[in-house]
Amino acid sequence: xxxxxxxxxxxxxxxxxxxxxxxxxxxxxxxxxxxxxxxxxxxxxxxxxxxxxxxxxxxxxxxxxxxxxxxxxxxxxxxxxxxxxxxxxxxxxxxxxxxxxxxxxxxxxxxxxxxxxxxxxxxxxxxxxxxxxxxxxxxxxxxxxxxxxxxxxxxxxxxxxxxxxxxxxxxxxxxxxxxxxxxxxxxxxxxxxxxxxxxxxxxxxxxxxxxxxxxxxxxxxxxxxxxxxxxxxxxxxxxxxxxxxxxxxxxxxxxxxxxxxxxxxxxxxxxxxxxxxxxxxxxxxxxxxxxxxxxxxxxxxxxxxxxxxxxxxxxxxxxxxxxxxxxxxxxxxxxxxxxxxxxxxxxxxxxxxxxxxxxxxxxxxxxxxxxxxxxxxxxxxxxxxxxxxxx
Numbered sequence: 001x002x003x004x005x006x007x008x009x010x011x012x013x014x015x016x017x018x019x020x021x022x023x024x025x026x027x028x029x030x031x032x033x034x035x036x037x038x039x040x041x042x043x044x045x046x047x048x049x050x051x052x053x054x055x056x057x058x059x060x061x062x063x064x065x066x067x068x069x070x071x072x073x074x075x076x077x078x079x080x081x082x083x084x085x086x087x088x089x090x091x092x093x094x095x096x097x098x099x100x101x102x103x104x105x106x107x108x109x110x111x112x113x114x115x116x117x118x119x120x121x122x123x124x125x126x127x128x129x130x131x132x133x134x135x136x137x138x139x140x141x142x143x144x145x146x147x148x149x150x151x152x153x154x155x156x157x158x159x160x161x162x163x164x165x166x167x168x169x170x171x172x173x174x175x176x177x178x179x180x181x182x183x184x185x186x187x188x189x190x191x192x193x194x195x196x197x198x199x200x201x202x203x204x205x206x207x208x209x210x211x212x213x214x215x216x217x218x219x220x221x222x223x224x225x226x227x228x229x230x231x232x233x234x235x236x237x238x239x240x241x242x243x244x245x246x247x248x249x250x251x252x253x254x255x256x257x258x259x260x261x262x263x264x265x266x267x268x269x270x271x272x273x274x275x276x277x278x279x280x281x282x283x284x285x286x287x288x289x290x291x292x293x294x295x296x297x298x299x300x301x302x303x304x305x306x307x308x309x310x311x312x313x314x315x316x317x318x319x320x321x322x323x324x325x326x327x328x329x330x331x332x333x334x335x336x337x338x339x340x341x342x343x344x345x346x347x348x349x350x351x352x353x354x355x356x357x358x359x360x361x362x363x364x365x366x367x368x369x370x371x372x373x374x375x376x377x378x379x380x381x382x383x384x385x386x387x388x389x390x391x
Contacts, residue, residue, distance in 0.1 A: 006274045006387075010361050011316040013385060014276040019359065020295040020382035021276040022370055026060045027388040028272035033064045036228070036264055039243035042250055046100055048226055048265025049075045051367045056386050057269060058082075063390070067098035069226075069263040073110045076101070076119075095119060096140070100223070102185070102263060104128060104144050104160050111135035122185055122223075124162040126173060133177045140182040141174050142223055143167060145208070147186040147201035161186065167208045171217055183221025183259075184209060191229055191266060195237065195245050198224070202246075206253040221259045228267040232310070232364055239267070266367040273366030275300050275382060276316060279358045280336060289331040289352055293360060296335015296342040298376040300369045304344060307368040311345050316359035327352055333360070337377040 006025055014021050036045050046067040049058065055078060058068070062082045070076045076099065083094050101114070101121040105128060114121075118138040123129055124145075132139055146161030162170055171181045184205050188197040205222055212219045224246065229236050250260055277300075281292030295301060303309035313333060329352045335342035350360075373381040 007314065007316075007361055007363065009387075010274055010276050011359060013387075014278075014316070014359055017383060017385055019276050019278040020293075020300060022273060022300060022365075022382040022384045023276070024054065024057065024273045024366065024384065024386050025388055026056070026272070026386060026390065029057060029060050029268060030064055032268050032272065033061060033066060035239070036267060039240055040246060040262070042247065042260050043224065044259070044261045045268075046098070046102075046223075046261055046263050047268055048102070048263045049078065050371060051265030052269045052273075052369070052371050053078060054370065054384065055081075056389060057272075060389065061268065066268075067100075067261070069100050069102045069265070071101070071103040073113050076114065092118065100142065100261070100263075102144075102223075106131070106136075108135050111139075115139075120182060123170075123174075124160060126170065129170065129174050129177060129179065133179060137179065140180055142183040142185045142221060143170055143174075143181060144185045144187070145201075145204060147188060147197065147204055164204050164208060168211055168215070171212050171219070172215075175217060181212075181217060181219055183219055183223055183261075184212075185223030185225060187225030187263070188227045191227065191232075195242055197227075198242065198246055199249055202249045202253055209254070209258070220257060221261065222254060224260065224262045226263040226265050226267070228262075228264050230266050230270040230364065230367070232270070269366035271364050271366065273364075273369070275362040275365050275369075277360050277362070277382075279354055279356055279360065282354070282356060285332075288346075289329055289350075291331055291333050291350065291354060291360075292336060293333060293344070294336050294379075295382055296337055296344055298335065298337055298339070298342060299373045299379065300365065300382045301335065301344045301362075302372040302374070303365070303368040306372050309368065311348075312362055312364070313345075313348050313350060313360045314363070315351060315354065316361045317354075336379055339377070 046069040047061045048069040068079045095117045104122045104124040112135050115136045121139045122142045122144045144161050174181050186201045277293040277295040279291050280294050283290045297304050328349050331350045332346045333344045333348050
């Protein structure tokens with residue numbers, strides 16, 4: 001951003017482009033990807049498109065050499081856009097080597113559509129095996145396992161993952177139907193700050209892998225999922241520390257012929273975006289100041305609802321009326337819709353003298369925000385502005 005950080009530049013950009021304004025910094029995306037590769041050199045990074053499916057983000061990561069974790073046919077086609085001009089041989093290899101359908105439940109129409117691409121897909125139950133055999137028998141399979149995810153921001157084991165005790169049966173069932181199980185996968189939950197979850201999961205996978213190989217099943221891929229922690233605040237353990245733990249466990253548990261992949265989503269994009277919202281109303285209710293802004297939980301702050309995300313606000317004032325020594329108060333920040341559910345936060349410490357037209361800035365809002373935004377009440381979502389993009 002021309003030598004300025006995102007917050008310093010945000011006010012100028014908001015005045016030029018209007019609000020709400022969602023600013024994506026592609027330099028930060030590239031930096032996050034390179035940090036991941038530097039500290040986990042053995043791991044092939046498949047960006048989880050669901051974290052932020054903006055096409056320009058996919059293009060930046062594609063150019064960096066990333067692989068992709070997709071959950072639907074539409075997400076697949078977003079990646080396919082950049083390889084459609086490849087020769088068939090190169091296209092087939094890219095899809096096989098760099099794309100995984102990590103949604104363990106796929107509808108029949110999707111399986112029919114992707115059959116010709118011979119994709120890598122996950123599963124975690126017997127019915128899915130039968131469905132894949134019937135509608136996408138060209139696929140390579142990855143069995144997703146249920147592992148500990150206690151303490152993660154978003155826990156996933158209640159909906160996904162086969163019990164470890166069922167793993168060999170599910171592997172055998174797939175091979176008996178003429179399918180090929182290429183690997184095993186797990187996910188410790190999104191924004192995992194309990195490193196023991198990773199070590200426990202890797203132990204579980206290692207044992208199942210050894211048992212499968214001892215029975216003649218040549219399983220050779222381990223997918224360690226996502227959950228890599230983003231520094232939302234100073235209390236979050238550092239990714240570099242987790243990477244050391246994972247690297248050591250991979251070396252201890254898995255021979256070099258095992259391919260290790262991962263599905264980082266939040267890690268790649270959370271810190272790469274900031275939001276400028278504008279105060280459009282102000283009231284005092286039951287003694288508390290309510291600031292009404294032109295964005296809310298049905299829009300860019302949807303992560304407050306769906307991602308258990310704790311919002312943050314800083315003041316960007318376009319005027320000079322504010323006295324920096326003025327008292328702070330515990331205030332509410334609420335969205336623009338006519339639904340009382342649209343409360344972004346009821347406990348933000350902000351100056352009491354903010355006015356209509358003043359701007360607020362929210363950092364680290366790149367993941368699970370615009371991805372789940374709606375047009376409820378007819379309000380458009382934030383305008384998306386890309387900076388430091390390479391043509």
